Amino acid sequence: MELLRDWDAWQRRIGAVPRATATYTTNLYALRDQIEDWCAAGRLHTLSTERAVLLLRADRGFHRIHHVARDLPALADALGALPAGTYTSDLVGQGGQLEDVCAAYSANGFAVHTVLQRMTRVGGLGADHDGEATVAAPGEAAEVVVLLERLLDRFAEPVPEVAALQREAHDGRLLIVRRDGVIAGMLLYEIKGRMAHLRLWHVDDNARGLGVGRRLMRSFLARCAQVQVQRLVLWVIGDNARSVAIYRHYGFVPDGLLDRIMIRHEGAHR
Template identity: 45%
Template sequence: MIPVPSPEVLVEALASTRAAAAAYHTNLFLNLDQIAGWFAEGGLAWMRGPGAVLVRQREAGLDRLFHAATCPGALAEALARLPEPPRTQPWVSDLVGRPEALTDVAGIYAACGFRHHRSLLRMIRVGTPLPAPPDPSVCDEALPGQADAVVAMLRRLLDPLAERIPSPREVARWAADGEMLTVRRGDTLAGMLAYHVQGRSAHLRYWHVDPRFRGGGAGSALLRTFLDRTRGCTRQTLWVLAHNADSIAKYAHYGFHMDPAVDMIMVKGAAGPGGIA
């Protein structure tokens, strides 16, 4: 792969691929501003071939892979040319859609050496009455200077192959935009919640509490504050690990229900045994 020359060139290549599509498929759903943010952080590379574009976003310890292809055959040919990853820097690709629509694409990835690591399920909240108002004294507006502490907590709690860990720069931007909340216990970060509002939709990006402080009301305060802040939105969405029954039950308690979409995480080159659904 070679470095992406500019965000504009990449966006144009994706658009021309789609225009020439017989059976277009992609897992890259970003606009120019979002791609520009990745470009500014470095590590954005691509490989362009007949009927397909592969894009790599480098993160610490893994390479995220995105594709845009005119048809299944073009995707298969592109993935076959992909270099083998070192075991310390695996390829990770998210395939998003309805399960029945992902069967063929997941099969192409599997034929090229990828394995199914985890699945995420989408949950949605539409028109559900708000819970009791949150206590405004519990949560604080996150500050950009807290970005390193937030990222450090997420690295302790998350499986980076299944749940993308944001960069400190991204987290600082969310805080500057007023789309992140924190709860502190003394000088310690006890919990955080990040979200994004676009139009009349709100997406819950992250909601996590340090295990040492669970059961003390931090998680409830964060989620209630999020729901209160986004009460003008017509829907709120999130992704949750399919095997995390505890989190699914918590979200259901706050009025979220399952949506048909799934995110199948395909991995190539990671050490250890295969994942689970």
């Protein structure tokens, strides 16, 4: 594996992979700014073969894999060249579209860890009352990260870095609710044009049933209504019936897009 230092180096690597083919496959959808941030933090390595490149992003003791490959045999060859370690990969698509790509990962020691489903709400929101959540200050980002590290499955839902959450707070996209001086819940979102992405919405186990989640969601919906958002999307763990039911209560429905999270643990091999 080789440390990736900048965007230009990444372009040279993927430029060597034939992409004008019907068999081309990738799960890399990060924007240039994201890749440059990861490079600056020293978190990216690459593994290159003749017809494929793997981008390996360090994340709390394991690596997340993004692949760019001419075809599935090339992808399988690249995955087979991985050194021992723990790796995950997000494979996104409509149900049947994922089978062949998942098979390439499975042949190299990966197994399904969990499946996320995307849910969507379409249409005008109307005038929703603000739920009185607070916009977090950048200085509160570290406390939010501690909460998320306690609540999340790190393989299924990446915990943002403190610096990244500080930027989100500065831009007003991080909402919190405190109880007895402690952050009891958080919601992170993004609005682009008429679409909103609910990225994270979590409540401390000790605060469930106390209206914390409702206050966060109502504040989020109110902000969406203010700028006339027409479409909202989110990802939820597919077999979490409780969470799916809550999102349905707020008007979200599954749209058929799945994210199959594959994992290979330390020492696994073909």
